[in-house]
Amino acid sequence: MARAASRPRLTPARALRLVSLLGVWVFITINAALHQKTGGGPEGCPTVDAFCPFGGLETLYKWAAEGTFLPRIFPSSLLLLAGTVLLALVLRRAFCGWICPLGAMQELFAGVGRRLGWRRSTQGSKLDAALRPLKYVVLVVIIAGTWLTGELVFRPYDPWAAWAHVPAGLGELHEEFLIGTLVLGLTLLGSVLVDRPWCRYLCPLGALLGGVSHLGATRVVRREETCRHCGACDRACPVDIPVEALSQVRTTECLSCAECVAVCPVPDTLQLRAGRRVLSPLTFGIATLGIFFGLILITQATGVWRARPVTMAEITGQGATLDAANIRGFMSLQQIAESYGVSAPEILRVLALPPDTDLSRQIRHLMPAAGREVDEVRQAVVQLLGQPGSSGGPTTPAPPSAAGGSGDGSGGAGEAQGLTGMTTLRQVEEQHQVPADWLLDKLGLPADTDRETPLRDLLRPREQEVQEVREAVEEYRRSGP
Numbered sequence: 001m002a003r004a005a006s007r008p009r010l011t012p013a014r015a016l017r018l019v020s021l022l023g024v025w026v027f028i029t030i031n032a033a034l035h036q037k038t039g040g041g042p043e044g045c046p047t048v049d050a051f052c053p054f055g056g057l058e059t060l061y062k063w064a065a066e067g068t069f070l071p072r073i074f075p076s077s078l079l080l081l082a083g084t085v086l087l088a089l090v091l092r093r094a095f096c097g098w099i100c101p102l103g104a105m106q107e108l109f110a111g112v113g114r115r116l117g118w119r120r121s122t123q124g125s126k127l128d129a130a131l132r133p134l135k136y137v138v139l140v141v142i143i144a145g146t147w148l149t150g151e152l153v154f155r156p157y158d159p160w161a162a163w164a165h166v167p168a169g170l171g172e173l174h175e176e177f178l179i180g181t182l183v184l185g186l187t188l189l190g191s192v193l194v195d196r197p198w199c200r201y202l203c204p205l206g207a208l209l210g211g212v213s214h215l216g217a218t219r220v221v222r223r224e225e226t227c228r229h230c231g232a233c234d235r236a237c238p239v240d241i242p243v244e245a246l247s248q249v250r251t252t253e254c255l256s257c258a259e260c261v262a263v264c265p266v267p268d269t270l271q272l273r274a275g276r277r278v279l280s281p282l283t284f285g286i287a288t289l290g291i292f293f294g295l296i297l298i299t300q301a302t303g304v305w306r307a308r309p310v311t312m313a314e315i316t317g318q319g320a321t322l323d324a325a326n327i328r329g330f331m332s333l334q335q336i337a338e339s340y341g342v343s344a345p346e347i348l349r350v351l352a353l354p355p356d357t358d359l360s361r362q363i364r365h366l367m368p369a370a371g372r373e374v375d376e377v378r379q380a381v382v383q384l385l386g387q388p389g390s391s392g393g394p395t396t397p398a399p400p401s402a403a404g405g406s407g408d409g410s411g412g413a414g415e416a417q418g419l420t421g422m423t424t425l426r427q428v429e430e431q432h433q434v435p436a437d438w439l440l441d442k443l444g445l446p447a448d449t450d451r452e453t454p455l456r457d458l459l460r461p462r463e464q465e466v467q468e469v470r471e472a473v474e475e476y477r478r479s480g481p
C-alpha cells in the first residue's frame with residue numbers, strides 16, 4: 001500500500017550524492033554525444049563502453065587469456081571494474097548509490113513519481129521477491145555468452161548503451177539498439193512507480209557488486225531504543241528495504257545511498273558503521289568518491305589509463321616495425337603518410353583518389369564514401385613501401401607456428417597479411433588451411449555463407465574489416481581450432 005511521500009532535507013551528504021550522480025551522468029552523456037559527432041580513434045571521443053566497468057568484466061577472459069581486449073573495450077574498462085569491485089569490498093554497493101549514471105536517470109524519474117504520488121512500495125510483494133534474483137541469472141548468461149563468443153552479447157540489450165546512442169539518431173537506435181531502447185524506456189517509465197527497477201531486477205553489474213559486497217565492512221545500523229517507528233526510512237529507501245524492522249541492513253540489495261540515514265528525524269538512530277566506527281554520510285560519500293575517482297586519477301597520472309585506441313606513434317613506439325597491417329580504420333591518410341614515411345599525394349595516386357581528398361578524414365569513413373575498402377589503403381602502402389604484401393611475410397615478427405603449421409613460413413601465419421577484400425572463403429581455406437566453417441563461426445557469419453563470395457562483400461554489411469580475417473587466420477595457425 002502506498003504511503004505518503006517524504007521530502008528529506010538537502011544535507012551536505014545528499015547534495016554531494018546528487019551532484020555526483022548528476023555529474024557522472026552529464027559527463028558520460030556529453031562524451032557519448034561527442035563520440036557520435038566526431039567519431040572515436042586516438043583523437044576522437046572514447047566510446048561509452050570505455051567508461052563502463054561492466055565492459056571490464058566482459059573482456060576479462062580475453063584479457064587474461066590473450067592480453068587483448070574485446071572490440072570497443074580499453075584498459076579504462078578494466079580499471080573501472082577494479083575501482084567498483086574495490087569500492088564494493090570496502091563500502092559495499094556505494095558505486096550504485098553514489099556514481100552510476102543509469103541509477104541517476106532512474107532516480108530522476110522516481111522523483112517525478114514521488115511528486116505525483118504514483119510511487120508504490122513493494123515491501124512484502126511476492127512478485128518483487130521473485131524477480132530480484134533475476135539479475136544474477138542475467139549476469140551469468142551475459143558473462144558465459146561473452147566469454148564463449150568473444151562478442152559483447154549484452155550490448156544490443158543494454159539500456160545504457162542505447163541511451164549513449166540516442167545522438168546517433170533513430171535509425172541507428174532502431175538498427176542496433178531496438179531492444180536496449182525498449183528496456184531503457186520501460187526502465188524509466190517503471191521508475192515512476194517503483195524506484196530503481198533496473199537495479200533491483202536486471203542489472204548484471206549490480207549483481208556482481210552485490211555478490212562482492214557480502215565482504216564489505218559497512219552497514220546501516222538502527223538503534224531500537226531511540227527509534228520512533230515513524231517509517232520515514234522505509235519510505236525513503238529506493239529499493240524498499242524494511243529498515244524500520246531491521247536492527248542492521250546487511251542485505252546485498254542495499255545501495256549504500258544513505259537516504260534512510262538522511263531522512264531519519266531522530267539523530268543517531270540510524271548510523272552508517274564500518275565495524276564499530278560510525279561514519280557520517282558525508283564522510284562515507286567522500287570516501288566513495290575518493291576511492292573511485294582517486295583510482296582514475298592515479299592511473300591517468302601513471303599512464304596506465306587508456307580509453308582510446310593506440311596512435312600510430314604509440315604503435316611504432318612499442319617497437320613494432322612499420323607493417324601496413326597495423327593500419328586501422330580510425331587513422332587518416334595524413335597520419336598514415338607521416339607514420340610510414342610515404343607521401344600523401346603518392347597514396348592518393350596509387351588509390352586513384354582525387355588530389356583534393358580530405359587527408360585528415362578517418363579512412364573508415366573516407367574509403368566507404370568513395371566506394372572503396374579500408375584494406376585498399378594497406379595494399380597501397382605495401383606497394384609504396386615495396387613490402388612483400390600477399391607474396392611474402394610481414395615486417396613484424398611472425399608468431400610461432402602451431403605444431404601443425406609449416407615451419408618454413410610457406411603458407412604460414414605471416415601470409416595471412418596478404419589476404420585482401422577480393423579473397424574468397426574458399427581461397428582462404430585452400431591457401432591457408434583454415435576450415436571455412438571455423439572461420440565463419442569465428443567471424444559470427446552464418447554457416448551456410450557462400451564460400452565463393454569475396455570477403456569484402458561478406459564483411460562490409462557487418463562493418464567488419466579484412467584485418468579481422470587475417471587475425472583469425474593467424475590465430476588458427478597459432479593455436480588451432
Ligand code: SF4
Binds near residue numbers: 240241249257260
Ligand atoms: S537501506 Fe538505506 S542505504 Fe540502503 S538502499 Fe535503502 S536507503 Fe539506501
Ligand code: SF4
Binds near residue numbers: 226231233244263266
Ligand atoms: S529509524 Fe528513524 S526514520 Fe526509521 S522508523 Fe526509526 S525514527 Fe523513523
